[in-house]
Amino acid sequence: MSVGIRLSGLSWHPYGRATPVLADVDLVIGDGERVGIVGPSGAGKSTLLHAMAGVLGDTQPGDLSGTVERAGRVGLVLQDPASATVADRIGRDVAFGPENIGLPREQIWQRVRTSLDRVQLRHDLSRPTSALSGGERQRLALAGMLALEPRVMLLDEATSMLDADHAAQVRAAVLDAVADRRTTLVVVDHHIGEWLAHLDRVILLSADGGLTEVTDPAQLVADHATALTAAGVWLPGVAAPEPVPAPAGLVAPDSAGPTLQVDELGIDLVSRRLRGATRTVAVDGLSLTIPSGALTALTGPSGAGKSTVLAALAGLLSTTRGTITGTAEPLSQLGSVDLAGTAGWVPQTAEHGFVTTSVRDEVRFTSARLGRPVAVDEVLEHLRLSQVADANPYRISGGEQRRLALAAALAHRPGLVAADEPTVGQDRHTWAAVAGWLRSAAVGGATVIAATHDDGLTAMADLEHGLERP
Amino acid sequence: MRGSLGRANPLALVALAVLGMVAAVAVRDLVTGLVLVAMMVVAGTIALPRHSGPAWRWIVILLAAGSTGWSTWLVGEHDLSIAATAALRVSVLALPGVALAPLVDPANLADQLAQRLKLPARGVVAVGAALQRIDLMAETWHQLVRARRARGAGPGRGPVSKIGHIVSVTFALLVATMRQASAMAVAMDARGFATAQRRTWAELAPWSRGDSIWVALGVAHAVIGHGLWVMA
Numbered sequence: 170m171s172v173g174i175r176l177s178g179l180s181w182h183p184y185g186r187a188t189p190v191l192a193d194v195d196l197v198i199g200d201g202e203r204v205g206i207v208g209p210s211g212a213g214k215s216t217l218l219h220a221m222a223g224v225l226g227d228t229q230p231g232d233l234s235g236t237v238e239r240a241g242r243v244g245l246v247l248q249d250p251a252s253a254t255v256a257d258r259i260g261r262d263v264a265f266g267p268e269n270i271g272l273p274r275e276q277i278w279q280r281v282r283t284s285l286d287r288v289q290l291r292h293d294l295s296r297p298t299s300a301l302s303g304g305e306r307q308r309l310a311l312a313g314m315l316a317l318e319p320r321v322m323l324l325d326e327a328t329s330m331l332d333a334d335h336a337a338q339v340r341a342a343v344l345d346a347v348a349d350r351r352t353t354l355v356v357v358d359h360h361i362g363e364w365l366a367h368l369d370r371v372i373l374l375s376a377d378g379g380l381t382e383v384t385d386p387a388q389l390v391a392d393h394a395t396a397l398t399a400a401g402v403w404l405p406g407v408a409a410p411e412p413v414p415a416p417a418g419l420v421a422p423d424s425a426g427p428t429l430q431v432d433e434l435g436i437d438l439v440s441r442r443l444r445g446a447t448r449t450v451a452v453d454g455l456s457l458t459i460p461s462g463a464l465t466a467l468t469g470p471s472g473a474g475k476s477t478v479l480a481a482l483a484g485l486l487s488t489t490r491g492t493i494t495g496t497a498e499p500l501s502q503l504g505s506v507d508l509a510g511t512a513g514w515v516p517q518t519a520e521h522g523f524v525t526t527s528v529r530d531e532v533r534f535t536s537a538r539l540g541r542p543v544a545v546d547e548v549l550e551h552l553r554l555s556q557v558a559d560a561n562p563y564r565i566s567g568g569e570q571r572r573l574a575l576a577a578a579l580a581h582r583p584g585l586v587a588a589d590e591p592t593v594g595q596d597r598h599t600w601a602a603v604a605g606w607l608r609s610a611a612v613g614g615a616t617v618i619a620a621t622h623d624d625g626l627t628a629m630a631d632l633e634h635g636l637e638r639p
Numbered sequence: 640m641r642g643s644l645g646r647a648n649p650l651a652l653v654a655l656a657v658l659g660m661v662a663a664v665a666v667r668d669l670v671t672g673l674v675l676v677a678m679m680v681v682a683g684t685i686a687l688p689r690h691s692g693p694a695w696r697w698i699v700i701l702l703a704a705g706s707t708g709w710s711t712w713l714v715g716e717h718d719l720s721i722a723a724t725a726a727l728r729v730s731v732l733a734l735p736g737v738a739l740a741p742l743v744d745p746a747n748l749a750d751q752l753a754q755r756l757k758l759p760a761r762g763v764v765a766v767g768a769a770l771q772r773i774d775l776m777a778e779t780w781h782q783l784v785r786a787r788r789a790r791g792a793g794p795g796r797g798p799v800s801k802i803g804h805i806v807s808v809t810f811a812l813l814v815a816t817m818r819q820a821s822a823m824a825v826a827m828d829a830r831g832f833a834t835a836q837r838r839t840w841a842e843l844a845p846w847s848r849g850d851s852i853w854v855a856l857g858v859a860h861a862v863i864g865h866g867l868w869v870m871a
């Protein structure tokens with residue numbers, strides 16, 4: 170069998186880290202082979218893929234040694250589709266790769282059309298990329314990779330931000346592209362289960378950088394479930410973890426949260442751009458009741474306005490039509506400190522919520538503003554953040570940031586808790602900590618609302634409100 | 640003719656903005672200023688497409704012209720004509736740029752810079768990619784403001800607190816943008832940008848007769864301005 174990718178003695182040691190992320194890795198992946206890489210957060214799965222793609226060291230300085238051999242052109246799709254968009258129209262975005270490899274103009278457009286067709290993105294080529302939903306953007310990124318006609322396709326958590334339907338669409342497009350058995354496929358995915366039936370081999374990456382090979386993917390769960398589950402990896406057929414309950418003293422509000430009554434709510438969003446303002450209807454005619462002492466899940470397809478409704482409920486957006494009642498004053502009209510006293514909001518991107526320079530200060534900040542006591546050490550201990558208590562919030566791992574964002578937004582025990590996709594893309598440990606905190610807050614009397622497309626979180630909610638695209 | 644600036648080449652638009660600056664140098668008296676501004680207003684009224692960009696940008700011009708005129712009036716011994724001339728000079732300087740900036744299509748500009756001006760492809764592509772991300776920055780800004788408000792770190796009533804808030808959000812936006820930019824750099828390199836030796840371009844970079852006419856009009860405008868100044 171000829172070689173698709175060969176790593177020989179590959180080591181990668183970013184400057185400023187005590188230990189290398191990859192140490193003397195030898196790995197051969199055959200031409201046309203389909204391989205999954207599985208391991209706990211921080212084991213270096215993404216790093217390994219970036220090394221295969223030849224983009225390691227592009228944006229982070231470090232020591233790279235060893236060699237990487239590739240059968241031909243390599244294409245890489247990343248987790249965050251927004252970061253992969255390079256042009257303002259979809260046709261031109263897909264054309265970016267073919268332009269880079271110097272194809273003549275007619276061939277470029279032929280490839281653009283074929284690739285968009287393969288991912289079933291059938292919009293006009295001049296449609297603005299900014300008008301695409303998250304799921305559509307990820308398929309656009311995939312089309313951009315397919316247009317390069319790579320010999321090796323690398324997917325780095327390419328479906329983890331997507332809801333189940335969109336994830337299935339992306340998977341189907343990928344599997345269709347490698348159906349000829351001439352294209353090599355390497356997949357890193359938090360939820361490897363959906364890929365397993367299509368893989369030839371699975372490589373286990375342990376936290377210390379060691380590699381173990383599983384030659385029969387069907388045996389992965391049978392042989393390795395205990396160790397992988399303990400390491401936080403999601404596996405098919407293994408039940409979701411039990412949410413870890415938080416002590417009532419850390420999460421229960423002093424008095425019960427409000428019961429919110431939403432009547433005929435409508436919100437228009439105005440996006441101001443260089444080229445002028447555009448007004449879109451994000452939500453319309455929405456009526457629902459959100460009780461206190463319960464966890465309510467806001468669900469629905471991407472573009473249905475989940476985040477928008479959540480922000481309005483938390484008093485962060487004004488309503489265009491209709492009303493939200495249940496609080497003494499409309500939350501959107503309160504000053505910042507008064508609002509924080511009533512409501513807490515966990516942003517979808519953890520980093521956007523940070524306002525200080527240490528993990529400890531982050532947990533303390535809002536409580537200090539309100540003059541409320543907060544057991545900082547206990548909160549850090551409960552969320553397994555004690556060892557990074559003095560670190561900069563921007564310098565801790567993704568899972569740690571997610572848990573810190575939760576504590577930063579909610580440690581002052583607000584009566585109304587609003588969390589935007591709080592569990593997306595997280596390993597089992599962080600999932601259990603986040604879900605447990607929300608659950609305990611609801612038990613303690615808070616009004617807890619989560620905008621989510623995570624079926625596991627929805628399953629443990631007391632109520633589910635499905636939104637539809639307006 | 641109507642709305643024709645909407646179809647103009649981005650290079651022609653940039654040229655018009657630069658020629659506006661050249662013309663502004665000639666505004667030393669009221670007549671020159673009035674003539675030059677009038678020419679711009681007439682051209683803009685006819686040739687700017689409807690709804691081309693945010694309306695508030697005209698207020699920026701009024702503020703700039705108004706504040707310049709006012710301060711000149713204060714220091715210039717309350718001479719109305721000197722003050723008005725200063726206000727008109729600022730208008731001639733800023734009007735074309737402010738009017739035309741929303742018409743520049745980033746991808747189109749990149750095509751022109753690379754194919755017509757033969758600037759290095761790497762830099763041009765990077766600039767084009769960065770320009771189309773301004774929308775994303777606006778979205779990030781909203782998220783940062785919301786998170787601060789929900790955490791009791793929103794702005795208070797006083798101007799000092801408001802300015803401090805803007806500084807804090809701006810800094811966070813800078814950090815977020817740098818992170819997004821490095822993710823984008825990886826994504827671009829993963830699509831062959833790192834190894835691009837001989838890059839091609841998916842779209843043409845046409846230059847039409849209309850573009851030449853616009854540049855000629857811009858030159859004429861500046862020449863008339865300087866002519867009036869010499870004659871005065």
